[in-house]
Amino acid sequence: MPRMGETVDSGTVNEWFKQVGDQVAEGEPLLEIGTDKVDTEVPAPASGTLAEIRVQEGETVPVATVLAVIKLQNGGVVSVITYREAAARGIAQEMRRDPDVIFLGEDIAAAGGVFKATVGLLEEFGPRRVIDTPISEQAILGAATGAAMTGLRPIAEIMFSDFFAVCWDLVANEMAKIRYMSDGQLTLPLVIRCANGAGVRFGAQHSQSVENWAMAVPGLKVVAPSNPRDVIGLLAAAVRDPDPVIFFEHKALYATKGEVPDSGEVTGELGRASVLRSGGDATILALAAMVPRAQAAAQRLSADHGIEATVIDVRSLVPLDTRTILGSVAETGRLFTVEENPRLCGWGAEIVSIVAEEAFGALSGPAIRITTPHIPLPAADRLEDHLLPSVDRITETVRKALD
Amino acid sequence: MPEVPQSVALELYRKMTEIRLFEKRAYDLFMQNLVKGTTHLGTGQEAIAAGVSQAMNDDDYTFTTYRGHNHVLARGTPMTPVMAELLGRENGLMHGKGGSMHLLDTSRGILGAYAIIGAQLVIANGSAFSARYRGTRQVTVTFLGDGATNIGAFHEALNFAAVYKLPVIFICENNKYMEYTPIGAVTAVPRPAADRAASYGLEPVVVDGNDVEAVYHTAAAAIGKARDGGGPSLIEALTYRHGGHSRADPGKYRPAEEVKEWLAKDPIPAYRAVLLSRGVDEAVLDGIDKSAREAVDKATEEAKAGPEPRIELAETNVWADGGHAWRN
Numbered sequence: 267m268p269r270m271g272e273t274v275d276s277g278t279v280n281e282w283f284k285q286v287g288d289q290v291a292e293g294e295p296l297l298e299i300g301t302d303k304v305d306t307e308v309p310a311p312a313s314g315t316l317a318e319i320r321v322q323e324g325e326t327v328p329v330a331t332v333l334a335v336i337k338l339q340n341g342g343v344v345s346v347i348t349y350r351e352a353a354a355r356g357i358a359q360e361m362r363r364d365p366d367v368i369f370l371g372e373d374i375a376a377a378g379g380v381f382k383a384t385v386g387l388l389e390e391f392g393p394r395r396v397i398d399t400p401i402s403e404q405a406i407l408g409a410a411t412g413a414a415m416t417g418l419r420p421i422a423e424i425m426f427s428d429f430f431a432v433c434w435d436l437v438a439n440e441m442a443k444i445r446y447m448s449d450g451q452l453t454l455p456l457v458i459r460c461a462n463g464a465g466v467r468f469g470a471q472h473s474q475s476v477e478n479w480a481m482a483v484p485g486l487k488v489v490a491p492s493n494p495r496d497v498i499g500l501l502a503a504a505v506r507d508p509d510p511v512i513f514f515e516h517k518a519l520y521a522t523k524g525e526v527p528d529s530g531e532v533t534g535e536l537g538r539a540s541v542l543r544s545g546g547d548a549t550i551l552a553l554a555a556m557v558p559r560a561q562a563a564a565q566r567l568s569a570d571h572g573i574e575a576t577v578i579d580v581r582s583l584v585p586l587d588t589r590t591i592l593g594s595v596a597e598t599g600r601l602f603t604v605e606e607n608p609r610l611c612g613w614g615a616e617i618v619s620i621v622a623e624e625a626f627g628a629l630s631g632p633a634i635r636i637t638t639p640h641i642p643l644p645a646a647d648r649l650e651d652h653l654l655p656s657v658d659r660i661t662e663t664v665r666k667a668l669d
Numbered sequence: 670m671p672e673v674p675q676s677v678a679l680e681l682y683r684k685m686t687e688i689r690l691f692e693k694r695a696y697d698l699f700m701q702n703l704v705k706g707t708t709h710l711g712t713g714q715e716a717i718a719a720g721v722s723q724a725m726n727d728d729d730y731t732f733t734t735y736r737g738h739n740h741v742l743a744r745g746t747p748m749t750p751v752m753a754e755l756l757g758r759e760n761g762l763m764h765g766k767g768g769s770m771h772l773l774d775t776s777r778g779i780l781g782a783y784a785i786i787g788a789q790l791v792i793a794n795g796s797a798f799s800a801r802y803r804g805t806r807q808v809t810v811t812f813l814g815d816g817a818t819n820i821g822a823f824h825e826a827l828n829f830a831a832v833y834k835l836p837v838i839f840i841c842e843n844n845k846y847m848e849y850t851p852i853g854a855v856t857a858v859p860r861p862a863a864d865r866a867a868s869y870g871l872e873p874v875v876v877d878g879n880d881v882e883a884v885y886h887t888a889a890a891a892i893g894k895a896r897d898g899g900g901p902s903l904i905e906a907l908t909y910r911h912g913g914h915s916r917a918d919p920g921k922y923r924p925a926e927e928v929k930e931w932l933a934k935d936p937i938p939a940y941r942a943v944l945l946s947r948g949v950d951e952a953v954l955d956g957i958d959k960s961a962r963e964a965v966d967k968a969t970e971e972a973k974a975g976p977e978p979r980i981e982l983a984e985t986n987v988w989a990d991g992g993h994a995w996r997n
Contacts, residue, residue: 368802394802397833399829400825400828400829400832402825402828402829404787404791404821404822404825404826405791405794405822405825405826405828405829407791408788408790408791408792408793408794408795408822408825408826408829409791409792409794409795409798409829410795411791411792411795412780412791412792412793412794412795412796412797412798412799412809413795413796413798413799413802414795415780415792415795415796416730416780416795416796416799416800416803417799417803418798418799418802418803420795435785435787435788435822436788436791436792439785439788440783440785440788440792444773444781445986445987445988445989446766446986446987447763447766447767447771447773447781448763448766448767448771448773448775448781448986449763449764449766449767449982449985449986450985450986450991451763451773451774451775452773452775452780452781453989455989484987484993484995485987485988508988508989508990509988509989537996537997584995585994585995585996585997586995586996586997587996587997588996588997589997620996
């Protein structure tokens, strides 16, 4: 069930336009959803056979409920789920697998998370393992740290990544360094999930992209998925990893959808970038919410300007898949990074520096960073949109550079 | 309070004596530039470390602060690796990678000394939570200075511990000075820990921190309560730092009369007098003193004889795989 408005938490299936067994094409109207505000046709998110309808006409269900399963043409059964559903599914998968996994944070249990990304976990795993905490970010991360050093594998949630600023001691001074300072006496298998990034008009204190804060501290692993499949896979990898992982979910992506295998474990690997599109003219690196923009820009560059770009979803900043990045730059000779963070010391700066040191000879022109300017983020739609890297800006920057 | 059995009494006396002599030696070595960086000594505060550790089980957890040599030694960590760590030698507790402010010995349940005020308090909640989750009945004890009662983490930690009734004991060593500033000058209440206890639904507990048996009984009661599911305690132990805050700080900001008054309340001679009055043979106590001196001498020699760390240790154990790679 897609979120039909910022204040809308549920929707009613008015009508299915297709029946189980029908072929559906991506983008073709699949059903009509009604809310107290509006009735809307919802397109099929993927092409294939409608395998299952889980919510019947007339039923009202919360946002993020799976409405239907589409079996893809290639045979595997997948569901199309939202990024926020993927977060809950990823946590649940790991909690089912390992009884030492616990989950704590503000409003994550009874309320299901302020972004509804943890719905159902309290019901399945109970208050012993899914713990609503006070608004005490230091206490949350302290508890996770102490639990991790004594045999548990905690997942802690910091509601907005901006709030790291009130508990950064635990992140930067404690969990990142305890293993090193003790020369390996202690190991800290823990994950901190947070909602990162802009695009939802929350203003300067709830919209930042702060991956580079974490990236600057030795002892932290840093990942930022761009799609539901990676949310589950990288979360699984993060929970199973023996070191502290800062897991940046993107709040503007929570309502986006993607295909995820319907059964079996979904797993992933830290430190592995994903090549989403191959082209010989340029390498475009992007992260999280910038990935779909980079992909759209690449399509436009191809269609309108005959420029074929490789698009790489970096996914994991620490460890960093420099092999994939350097390999692509060697083929294309041009590097562009699309970063949501403010300009100075963004992740792209480190990658550009690596490329300058190790692949300078492969470059046929300057490496170019496309970032948010070095400015706090404003709240108004028009102002925020102006600062964030847009499909237009990415397209134009690459086009001009390759002219 | 009841007298403790003589075996326990002698153990308390031994621990205090060893800690005192060890820290005196650490100070001397610092002045000789053999101990680098900084040190924060607990000279005068030994009764708290000794009394609390005596009340703990071997598998209980300790968290301490940068003024934590005493708490580590009191749990039974041998002197040599502690001294060697102070000297930056490979035979140090953490092979020279931690230093004076970051002692940690998992083999004795010491989950670390924390040098950012207050961090250990919130982390201690985690091991307490974990112990209860795993059903082990282990109790976590965390020390803090009076200065830590004015930092946010203290208040977050106390509320969190109380809400979840965690098996954790917070022991505030109130030595009257946050660093250089008198704690009373910067705290809204007269008793920096005890007067905050009610905010978290806890009883105010104040103990003479220079009376080792009083500390022992108070800690034992709190630890027993926590082990039986009775939740956290906050104990304020009144004591005094004989020296300055750190390094060569002579502590001249303290009134001479005050220093004199507290030196007269030195916990070690006081306890020696108690033991003698109970009929303990003075030769037994002298023997403990002598053994402690010899142990400190031996530890000093072994630490000095320890090699400097192999250079490759600088690059190990960032990650659990032992390495520090951040890229492929």
